[in-house]
Structure formats: structure tokens, C-alpha cells
Amino acid sequence: MSEDGIKEYCGLFGISHHPEAARLTYLGLYALQHRGEESAGIVSTDGEIMFAYKGMGLVSEVFDEEKIKKLKGSAAIGHVRYSTTGSSLLRNAQPILVDCAGYRVAIGHNGNLTNAAELRRQLEEKGALFQTTTDSEIIVHLLAHEAGTSFEDRIMSSLIKAKGAFSLVLMTQDLLIGVRDPYGFRPLALGQFDGAYVLASESCAFDLIGAKFIRELEPGEVLFIDGKKKMKSLMLPRLSPARDAACIFELIYFARPDSTIFGWSVQRFREELGSRLAKEHPAGADLVIAVPDSGNSAALGYSRTSGIPFEIGMIRNHYIGRTFIQPTQDLRDFKVRVKLNPVRQIIEGKRVVVVDDSIVRGTTSKMRVHALKQAGAKEVHMRISCPPIKFPCPYGIDFPTSEELIASNRKVEDIRKFLGADSLGYLSMEGLLDVAKNHHDKFCSACFSGDYAVSFDENAMRRSKDKPRNVYYFEE
Amino acid sequence: MSEDGIKEYCGLFGISHHPEAARLTYLGLYALQHRGEESAGIVSTDGEIMFAYKGMGLVSEVFDEEKIKKLKGSAAIGHVRYSTTGSSLLRNAQPILVDCAGYRVAIGHNGNLTNAAELRRQLEEKGALFQTTTDSEIIVHLLAHEAGTSFEDRIMSSLIKAKGAFSLVLMTQDLLIGVRDPYGFRPLALGQFDGAYVLASESCAFDLIGAKFIRELEPGEVLFIDGKKKMKSLMLPRLSPARDAACIFELIYFARPDSTIFGWSVQRFREELGSRLAKEHPAGADLVIAVPDSGNSAALGYSRTSGIPFEIGMIRNHYIGRTFIQPTQDLRDFKVRVKLNPVRQIIEGKRVVVVDDSIVRGTTSKMRVHALKQAGAKEVHMRISCPPIKFPCPYGIDFPTSEELIASNRKVEDIRKFLGADSLGYLSMEGLLDVAKNHHDKFCSACFSGDYAVSFDENAMRRSKDKPRNVYYFEE
Amino acid sequence: MSEDGIKEYCGLFGISHHPEAARLTYLGLYALQHRGEESAGIVSTDGEIMFAYKGMGLVSEVFDEEKIKKLKGSAAIGHVRYSTTGSSLLRNAQPILVDCAGYRVAIGHNGNLTNAAELRRQLEEKGALFQTTTDSEIIVHLLAHEAGTSFEDRIMSSLIKAKGAFSLVLMTQDLLIGVRDPYGFRPLALGQFDGAYVLASESCAFDLIGAKFIRELEPGEVLFIDGKKKMKSLMLPRLSPARDAACIFELIYFARPDSTIFGWSVQRFREELGSRLAKEHPAGADLVIAVPDSGNSAALGYSRTSGIPFEIGMIRNHYIGRTFIQPTQDLRDFKVRVKLNPVRQIIEGKRVVVVDDSIVRGTTSKMRVHALKQAGAKEVHMRISCPPIKFPCPYGIDFPTSEELIASNRKVEDIRKFLGADSLGYLSMEGLLDVAKNHHDKFCSACFSGDYAVSFDENAMRRSKDKPRNVYYFEE
């Protein structure tokens, strides 16, 4: 599904009280790279000075030994970022760092504020000058304009004004702070390592550095870790009746399979989706294959429950670079084939179940089906381990507009025809919720249902996307 | 196994009679990238002039649209190259192109000549000046010093002097030539596409461009494709009794699973290895996992035959860059974990069979076992889908010296202890040959048996490696 | 003198009403490159959107055809910047561009505010967040916090708060604005070209694009050029009694010889300095040579008045790169010699007058004298075309601290001994003012006299330099 381009996620990491803070942050970001490939940044502090470095590209490209050495101190936060092309600029890279009268603060953000435009307007009226188009900058301006006797007070009264999805890591000279919004849209977990406290979007970052997973932050929790390693949690007010809205799409597609988020093993969750999918949409087929790697777990689950053997039917090319020279017109769907090549010797003459995690625009799936048929598949039965995606996401997943979502106004049979598949089965909403409900009943599944936990002005969002930008830093 | 570093393979591609020759060569090399990540090069011809571009790095890094456009003409050959560090130089990149009195020729080579040092000495005595340390340059010098009325004659009388492993693609202004040495150590196949003839090391390159696989070249075959698309095959003399020696390690590890080489579907071959392995070395375990991606097929075969469920127990990080900042000492085996992270939720408390394709030095495998235990595995049963590697390879695979090969002078039980595994099972030589024999009985398996098809002077090879180099281009 | 490092100047350019606005700005910056080699930037506008590009390095390195093409519109401003190492960061590059509630403004600044720290503190108290350490950002924050019914009002009431040296170019969607502070420390001129209005720090930028020089802006003038090409000038209040303070060091050293600034031909001014110097400090010598290129004009003047022949006695190496590999200790003063090599055949056995524009630390001059003696000069008579530099400059020239200025607490005879020269003559203050007074009597010569037109807190400046920075973007 990756080619269909669900972007605009981010990954967060934070650590305090460790002499190798920046190095461990680098490693943590490495593990979280899948959450944002566009830019990476780290800010560290030695308790007095703050050190910052950000750059465009992968973590391994942005940082080197020399840079890590310059990021001194025993606390650090880091950020990886995805974004839509338009604002793909170094100036929008995070963490954002400001040096204000009386304090310095660095902040990294994952999510999307639904009242960003309104907050920005209010702040600009007070004389705030914005240098970026990021929600993170809104939060630092809120902080700067907030009166308050303590930094703690200012944080709380600032965050109360933010609406929508926000997991945050913040750092001052003597505090490391983790935040999850009152709905808990995005994940954030707490770990412990070698006497240090660690925050990370996903637990796979803990595994890499060998840290122990302690717990996920609660929705609405603002966790302060001070210079003496004391922890204190304050809660942002919840709406009544309180409702959680953990993004179920993190479990379906985005998170790494070896992570634990929202209380679930991601891989187990996906296997169960596949298992349920096999019950809902059985197929008379010779083998089950996955669209690797995101469909692997669900395909295994499907195979196990259906009894149809699992095979490796597509080979992923690990060398896909940023730029790919387009072949001429006659050689279309190359771009798809160059990434995943069907294994003719496995597929030829067979009835194949293909399990994928989701369909967004449908164009890539269509080309996959075509490639499988060309490789000799007798029948291609598409199975999707989530319901049809029909609604845009205002909370941080950059789905295309409703018009571009293939399922927004088409029946499943029409989609099947478009794809050229012999059959097509989506997991039902009940199926998805059944799997999820066993353990947890508080997910946001608005992209399937349109049932939004936090209201937002879709027209405003659309306008904001369509509006010609006033200022165009075309590169820097 | 990749971290254990089997290097020094190469990938070849050639095409004639297509207006997009260089572009298709680029795509073909893309599919063959796994055969050589160090440098890439393409030479094309418009029938008069030859155009060349080579660079260090991946195909996607070396070439861009502008460069492809400058590689004019309707015929082209391409090359990707791996090598040991010492000679990792642009000057050694291929294809090699020479403009001689009367002709121009470009050549790409996969393999290793066993009489390279001797040939080079003879040529230098005749006044030949060598610019590189590659075997390919030896072949062009042979050509230059060969008398002969026709280019065809010169090719044949030159190649007759070469001993060892060599698959070649050659190109003059009006000929495209494919060569496999008389033992057929390395693969080379012929395909057809859109009226053009195509040569490639592996059939996966045909799949990518949509070409039709025709056949593999015979051992000893020298295939000429001329400007009128006429094909002619001459044969290099075979030793008597003729014996093939196709490198079985291509099937075990090196080739892409979606390729067909030496008459085998690579993936099916590996599944059968895994299946046989399950019979030879059963295990009382809860699940079977692979060391991805090279162990995947064998693990599936093992699971299927043993009935123990297959699971995804390690997650591969797709973002491994060239340089990786080392963590501090306390955090060892990071480098291993950053590439493949065990999925704790799958492994914890379980008895696990881990299937890998081979063990070279053993250090990486040891760290994998350790990581799995740390992730909570109750028992770790290593299963290797080939026999113990005991002997170096003079035919193009850069195994380390016997001293460094863990199996060269250790019993399996000692290796098991070194790895820290609960049990260890290698596929037997009989098992391997059984699987291979069903379809083909002419493999070289000298790395397991020490039975070398073409004799070579191990001391000379060792001296050549140990000898201080006279000339040190430290970069260019 | 260049090696002695007088830095922290900047160059400004602006143009409106021309379809090639960005391209002409690029060319204008090219001509102003000597005013700032560290970073370059251009902001353009099509009347609606603003387009910006900034980068580290020379104008020719930062921009290329593609970037110029993206800087659309018929108005543009540009900036080149020098700075001390510490803040040598892309984020400090100019012009600064902000997109505020109700307006967008870009600004480029040349000079140094003496009340920057105070203004910044006041603004931060109101919640302003600073992203850079530049004075320009202070001005945009002043604008953002200024109430006012019109943009014009806001500009005027903002600028009234700024103290010290500031020449500015500003641009909104429909205005191009040029500003000189009430003392006129830094130059700024108005020109006309092909129906367009042009602003530039020096007239050499007009010459390059073929624009006609109209006049210099008056001290205190704020010149508005609107969308209909109407010009309006408002005046910032002058102190009483009004006093101009044009930086005489621009004429002595900094400006390009082919520029006209402060009413003077720079080259003629320097020739007159040399001529006067010959009268004040004659020398019994065989020839006059210059420290090229900055001493050339004064040396010619000296030669003409003294009658001693002018010769080219040092050759400038045009290939000095950014980084220069240091020779070993035994080969000192290489760095000096590699830039300017004495011509032994001219100098050997001769009594030489060497004319330089100024001496800052003295170390480079000492090495020059040594090199001349080594090349065989019998006597070396240093002549300096300005008085001894004794005082730091708070208005934008980055002289070192008093302690490092060789003349701040040393007699001329002591300096002569330090340099190893046979005689040393500085132009007298009277001589300098005589030359200047003929045409203009309103210069700032505080670096020689300590008579500062605008008071400043030297301790505060020093503290600000010594203070450890709170935030350290070590690169970006």
C-alpha cells in the first residue's frame, strides 16, 4: 500500500538522565524511521545550553558521528517527519527550538491540530510571527503568550487550547515532558534504560536500545520528568463523556509489527485481522500470498485459519532509491513491478489469495493484480484486512480527499472490477471492532465510519489545502 | 547471513536492437542490484561511437535521466559489481571499454579467473600496461595481443587461455556477445523483448522489463548476436570427461528468489532445502521463523514439512544506511539488532526454530541467537539449509580464508556452543545433492566438499591477497 | 588587509517593476559580493505570493538558473552577508521573510543596532519568539507588535525605536522600501533601469546591470515605491543638532573602487589619500608597491605625488580556496605568501614603499614585511592610508576588541618595531579629514578618534560577545 502514499505521520523520541542521550536518540529515531522519512532532528541539553541539528533525509543520512558528538548533554529529544510535498522544507523540520525570555524549549509533535488555523490567527493578532507552517510552532507561540507563574502552569494552560491530535515530547533545560492529547489519537510510551527515562512513539525504539517498556501514556496525560528524575503526571481535562480515540490505522498499517501500541502486539493484531478476514471472505484458492511487507502478518493469519498454504509470491526490491528513472510509455507498471516482483514459478497456473492491509486510491492495487495475472495467476482474490476507507482524516494521516479515495463512493463490486480481481473482500467494520473489542473498545475508526471524535470544519481544511500559499520557500 | 559478508559477485546485462537500449539496461541492472552494490556502469553504442558511464554506488545513485539520455544507441551492456574493500575503486568499475586499433570493445565480467596472475605476467612481459586489478582487463589485453583474421577468431583464441569462472557480456560496434565458461560456474541467460535480444545473469531482470526468458547459455557457449539479429554459437572446448560446475551457492543464497537459474526456480529450490532439512533435523518447537529475507523460503519449507507453524519473528529495518553510527560499548549487538529486530510478542516464552541459509564466520549468527534469547525465546534451534562451509572459493565468491570459516575446523557441536543455540542442524551433503539431483547433477559444491573442478594454487591466491600492493590509488 | 578580517558588513539590492526582477537582483548581488561572502538570498513577489531562496556561500554558488526561474514576479530584494563564525548559519541568512496576519514582508539589513539587546528583551516580554540572532528579525517583530492604521505608519513608528546603523531594503506585495538611518552610517543608493527602480548599497551594482545612478538616499530617509511607481519619502526624526555619520571606512577600504558612495568616487578618494600620505610621510625609496588589491589606488596616488615609480611588487593568487591545507611549522607565513607573492625580480636590492589601506591586528602586515625582506628588499617603508585604528565599531564593522587592535595602546614606533619595517607612516587624522572635508564633512571616524555619534554600552556589547550562547544550532 505504501505507494498509495499515506503520509504526514511523525515519530517521537525523548530521553533524560543518560550520558549518551543524543546517541540513544539517534538509535531510537532509527527504529522509528518508518514514521517519517523526510527529515530528522535532535535537540539535546546539558542543563544550560541547548544543542540542535536538523536535516532533510533519513536519520542515517542526516547524522554522523561528528554531529552526534556535538549534541552534548544528558537529555535529548528527537523527531522524524513525513509531510506532503508542498511543505517539504528544512525550516519545517522538528524539533522546534526557541530561546525565549526566561526559558528555552524544544518541542516535537506527532498529530494534527484541528483548530490550528484559528489559533494561528489569534496569535498573529497578538503580534506573533510564524516562521513555519507546523502545528508545533503554534504550541510554542501559545507557550510564549501564556502568563503563568510556573512553566508547568504555562504548559497546561497552553495545551488546553489545542484541539485535535497531539502526542508531544518537550524539553527545557531541566524538564523532559511527554504529552498525549485527551483522546489519545497518537501513541506515546514510557520506558526505562540504564537509569534513564525514555519516551517513544512505539516500543520498537525501546527494543533497539535495550530499554524496558514501562507503560503507554494515558490519553490526556502530561508527564513531567524533572532534573532529579522525579516524575509527575497532570491530566488535561477530558470531555464528558470521556472517550478514547486511538487511531486504529496505526495498528492496521502504520506501526512496526514488532511494536506494542494501544495495549496490542501489532503483529498479533494483524494476524487476527487476517484470521477474521478468512472467516468473512473465504476463497477457493491454491495459495495465500501477502503484499509484502505490510500485508505479511494478515496473510499468515488468513492462511492459518483458511488452511490454504502461505507462499512468498512477490519479492521486494530492497534497493529502491529516491529517484527512479521512468521507463518509456510502453513499459508501464514498471514502477510497481520494480518494487515488488511476482514470483512466476510460484504463481503460474495458481488460484491466488492476495492479502493487503488497505486500499487507498486503488491504482497501485490494480497494477499489482495485473502483474500477478501476467505472471500466470489463474485467479486473483484480493483480501483487505480493514474496511473500505471512505473518509479523510483530520488527525494526522494524510489520506487523499474523499474524491480520490476509491471506496468513498464506489461499491465493492465496482472496485473489484476496477482492480481486475476475480474476487474482492474487505474486512467488515464488525470484524474489525470484534478483533479490537476483545481488548480495547476505544479506537477512532472515522476513516471507515465518518464518526469523528473531535469535530472539524472539512471545508476549512479543504480551503487550507487548496488556498494558494502566500509565501513560497521553494527550497532552502 | 548478509552481515557475514559474502561478496565479489557481479551482475551482467546486455541488449541489442532496441531504441531504448541504455534505459532497459538500467532497469535490468536495477533487478540485478543484489549481485553488486558497489559500482554500476553502462556502455552503449550507436553502431559507430561507444558511450560510457560508470560510478560508485547503487544503480539508482549512479544514473539519472540525463545520463541515460547521453547513453545513445540501440545496443548496450551493463554491470554491477561487488568487491573487497581494497580495490573498491571507480577505476575497477565495469564494463571496461577500450578503443584499439581497428575495433572498440566493452566487456563485463562475472567470476574469477584462476590463472589471472599467470596471464597478467605473460601479458606484461609483452609490454601490456594494466590500469586495473580486474580479470576483465586481462581478457581485453588477451584480445589485443591475439592475432587473428576476424574478431570472432580473436575472441575464441583469447578465451581459450582463460581458466576458472567467467560469464561475460561483450559488445563491439556491431556485435553483442554472451559467454559462459566451459564449466558454467556463473549463470547467464538469453531473453527476448520487443524484437530485441537480451542477456542477463538472472531471469528476474527479464521479468522487470517484461522480456521473455528463452534459455540459459550452455557451459562453454560463446553466443554472437550480430547487427542483423543473426545469432551464432561457438563452443569453447570442454575438458574430458566434460563436467559442469554450476555454483550451487547461487541457488542456496545469492540469486533472487524470483529468478530461474541452472534450470531451477530459486524459491522452489530453497523451499525443498527447508523441507529436507525438516526431515533431517526435526525439532520439538512451537514455531519456525526465518532470518529474513534470505532464509524465508527454506523456513516455509521447514514449517510445511514439520507442521510447526511459521511466524514472522524478526523485523527487517529497511532504512539501513551505508554508515551507521556505532553505539557505545555497553550497547553491543546493536548493529545486528538494528537490522533485524526480534518480535518479542511472538517469541517470548516459545521454543523457536530459526532457519538461515548458511553460516560463514558465525559471529552474526551468535548475536542473532543472543537477541532471540533476550527477547524471551525459551529455546533456539538453529537450522541451516546447506552443509557446513569449510573451503574457500576460487571461482568468484569471496568467502573468507579457511581460518575464518567457523566450520572449517570445528565440529557441529562446537559451533552450537559458540552460537549459544539449544540445537544446531546443517543440511547434509546428501540432502543437498538429493534436492539438486532430482533435476540437475552438475553443480560445484567445493565450498562444502573441497572437490574443486578447476585446480588452483591456494598458496598463490593467498599470497596475492596478503602481498602488499605496489600501487595504492586510495580514492579517485 | 583582508586577512586581518574586517567582517560583518552586508550588501543590499532591491528592484521593482521589472519582469526580470530576480535575475537582476542576482546580478546586483554579484557586484556586491565583496560586502558579504557568507550567505546570499533573494525574495521576490508577483504582487500576491512571495518567493524566497537563501543559501550559504557565494552568490554564484547559491543560485542557479533553475532557482532564479522559480523566483517569480516583478519585484525582488536581495542580500549578501558576512558574519562572525559563531552565527554563521543558514537560519541567519537574509532577507528575512514573514507571513503575518494581514501582510507579508521581506527585509534585508546592513548595519548594527546599538539597542538590539534592549529591544529584543522588550519584545520577548510581549511573547515574541526569536528564531535568529539578527537585527533584522528585531525589526520585523517591531513591525508585528506595532499598532497602526497603515503599513506606512507601522514602518515609521517601528523604525523610530531602532538606534544605531541601519540601511534597509523592505518589500511587501506592493511596496519596495529603502531606508537609511538618521545618521546615514551605511550607504544606499537609488537608480533607474529600463523603467524600473533599483536600490543598491553601492553604485557598482548599477553599473553591472546598466542602470542609471540617480542619487543616494538621505540620512533618515524612508523611501516608498508603490505599485504604480509612485515614490514618496518620509523622514525619520534627526537628533539636534543634526549630524551625519557616514562610515569613512567604507571609502578607505570596504567599498569597491568603481563605486560612488557618500558623494565620492571611491577610487579617487583613495588616490587622494595616497597623495596626501606622500606629503605627510615621504620616503627615500626606489619604488612604490601596493598591497593588492585594496592598496592599489592609494599606492598610485603616493607614487604620483612622490615621483617614486609605481611597480607591481606582489602577485595575488586568484585561486585561494575556502580551505587551505596548512604546511608544517617550518614553513610559516605560507598562508600569507600563498595569497600575495612578492616579485623577487622587482624587489631585490630595492628600497620599497609599501602602501596598505589599514592595519588591524598587525600580524598579517608583519608577515608581509618579512616576506618582502626575504625576497631581497633592502628597505621596507610601510605607509598606511588612514590613521591608526584604536577603537571598536558598534555600527556594523566587526573590528576585533580594543585589546586586539595593535594601535589601541601602542605608539607608532612600537608598531614599526613589531612589523619589522624600516619606517612606518600613518595618514594623520587631519590629513584624512582634509581629503574628506573638501567635499563632505559629515563622516563617522570613531574607529580612529573614539568620538561615537550614537552612544552605546561597550560593556553590554562585550558581555553579549562573551556570554555563552543558550542555544547552539551547530549547523543546519
Next chain:
Amino acid sequence: MSEDGIKEYCGLFGISHHPEAARLTYLGLYALQHRGEESAGIVSTDGEIMFAYKGMGLVSEVFDEEKIKKLKGSAAIGHVRYSTTGSSLLRNAQPILVDCAGYRVAIGHNGNLTNAAELRRQLEEKGALFQTTTDSEIIVHLLAHEAGTSFEDRIMSSLIKAKGAFSLVLMTQDLLIGVRDPYGFRPLALGQFDGAYVLASESCAFDLIGAKFIRELEPGEVLFIDGKKKMKSLMLPRLSPARDAACIFELIYFARPDSTIFGWSVQRFREELGSRLAKEHPAGADLVIAVPDSGNSAALGYSRTSGIPFEIGMIRNHYIGRTFIQPTQDLRDFKVRVKLNPVRQIIEGKRVVVVDDSIVRGTTSKMRVHALKQAGAKEVHMRISCPPIKFPCPYGIDFPTSEELIASNRKVEDIRKFLGADSLGYLSMEGLLDVAKNHHDKFCSACFSGDYAVSFDENAMRRSKDKPRNVYYFEE
């Protein structure tokens, strides 16, 4: 004159018996940079191994501290290279280094062999494979094919076959060798430094490192410096009657003014040319200006003899980058003006003598005259310090073809009209020889006279230039 593009010179440096051999070579090349800006290379030896590094670009760009450190040993040779665009390739960079049976040799070449094509053909017939299009490679192939009991014999019998212009530095593990061809077309000098022997194309390289100039090599001299610092000179046979042919254009334009070559101080020589020019072509003018920097010395000589004051009438922009964004059509001769801007305040209303060293195609000179007129010059009197260039150079200076040389078939009056100058005076052949004859009577001035010392086949040279290349490495 530089824009008119006389290219294809090279600079040589060599040193033996110094622990900092590579570093000093780097510095020497720095001083010789004007002889070749395209590529730079150094080969060093520790008596056993040879270390090599070459790259495209300026010396300061190609080398850094790390690379210099890797160039170990106490002997080194270096090379800077200019070339025509076509062969502007890293593979053609020098020194060339070969590792042959029995010996290793590195070689750097300055000049042009007139029998290169013939030698190459003969060598290719013997099986030699050429990797470059350089004359240097011909020399190493000659060496490789030469029988001979000693390396000394082989050198001598190889060089005897070379015809045309060649100054060479060669290095083996234990020898440093300097060579000047029997006509002495190109310079090469011997110096001494800190116990080491040094070779350099021009003495300015000695000045930079502080070496003592000993003497120039004799035409035909082959100077061997062995491992024990013993020197031995052998002579290549001279033709009878012996005739020297030192390139007078080195003195007129190419060499650095602070060098001594062919027994002359370059700067003094140029001053005398200017002086003689004033006598031959007086002008009723107000001032004399130079086209800087190459016309400076002659302009001074002209001013001194004519009594017309010397002024700095054009300012050279030191920031010209490799790429320059072209202004639009309306703004022509920008490219000329951006390099040298006339000083309007000096020139306006004046009758100006402009002294330049030479005219090649004439297009740049035409634009200079135009720019001076636009800057207000009342009259422009061009004076050229050499005779009209009418003939191509087969000995290493890349003049354009006769057709493109403006003087090849035009009268002086026609050239004057083309340039738009009020008068034009070239130095006469007699004048040039008079100046030269005073000290030396053995120059090659074939570019003015057509009197070639070594015959060559102009048609062959032309064909070789026109011939489509067979092999096109468009980059590497």
C-alpha cells in the same frame, strides 16, 4: 584575454628526499594553478609503494588534509591540467601511474607531441591498449615496449621517439626524473629546499615553498635524481644545427609575473614589451589603463615610457564562479562586464590607452572597448604587447583554428574597425625579438610567424580535432 580561451597548458612539480613530499607538492601546485584549472593530481612513493590521488577541479578543491596524509613517502610528483572540453575527464587527469612487470612509474607531461597519432598507431599494432587520450600515456607505453637493460636506457630510447613539445616529471620507486624536449618548448626548473631537490614548471612554485632556484633544465636534458641524492644528466640528441624554441607566449601571457623562465623575469619582460610598444605606437591620450591582470605589467611599461599616467580603469571581480547565470538578451556583454567593470569616474571624458597582452578571437576585446565607451571614454586606443596571432600552435597552446584567429586573415585596420577602437597598435615582430634578443635569441614565435621548429601535419591535426570520437566517456 583569458575569456578568449587559450587553454591546454599544464603545470608540473616534483620533489625528492623530503618527509613532507606530498604536502610540498600540493603547495607547489597551488602556485602553478594558473597553468591548469581543470584537474590536479599527486603521486608519492615511500620507496616501495606508490600512492596516487587525482581529481577534477582546483588544487584546493581536489585535496584536503586527509588525502595529503595518505600520500605517504619522501618523493612525489604533481600535475595540474587544462584541456579542451571534449576530453575534460578524470581519466585523463595526471600524473599517470602504471604498475608494470618489474617497475612502477608515474609521469606528468606538459606540452604536445606532434607525432602522437603515429606513435599511438604503432603501439596499438603491438597490442597496446590505451585508456586515455593523453600524450603521457603514449610515453608510458613506449617505456613498456622498450627493451633495455636498465630503466635509464629505456627512458632514453623511449624519449628519442617522441617529437614535439614535452617537459616531463617522472618518478619510480627510487628515481625522480625531469625532462625537457630537445627544443625546450616548455619550461622546467630545478630548485633546492631543505635538503631536497625540487622540479617545477615555474620558479613561483619555489618561492611559495621557500625553495632556492638553482637553474632551468637545458633543452634536451634528462635529469636523474637517485635515492642517494646523486644527480646525473643525459642529453637527448639535438638536431643540427641545434636550435632552441622556447615558447615566447609563456613570457607574453601564460607564466606568472613573479616567475623567472627562460632566463627572464616575466614581469620585467612584459614591462619592456610595454615600453617598446609605447615607442612603436604612441597615442595622444590622458591615461593608460591595463586589462587586468595580464596586461598590468605592459601597461606600466607603456605609461613609463610614454609619460601618460597609469590608472586603474577596470576593476576585476574576484568572485567569478564556474557557472554564471546568463542575463537576458537585452543585457549582453554582461559576462564581460561582470568580470572587469570599467571605473566610470576615472574614464569618463578621457582619451584612454588600453594595454592588453594579446588578441585571439577578438570578441572579448570588442566588448571591452564597448564597455569603456559606455563608461564615457572619449577615445579608446588599444595597444597589444605582441604581434598579431595568425597561426595555430602544435606544441601545446590551444589556440583556435586559423579561421577563428581574428588576425589570421585580416589587416590591422579591419581588426580596429571590428573592435570599435579609435586606434589599434600591435607590437611588431622586430620589437618583440628586440626585447627578447637582448638576452636570448632562441624562442619559438611560430604563432606570429608560421615558422615552425618541428614540422607537423596540420591536416592530420585538424582531422584529429574534427574526427568524431569513437569512444565517449561523457563523465565518470
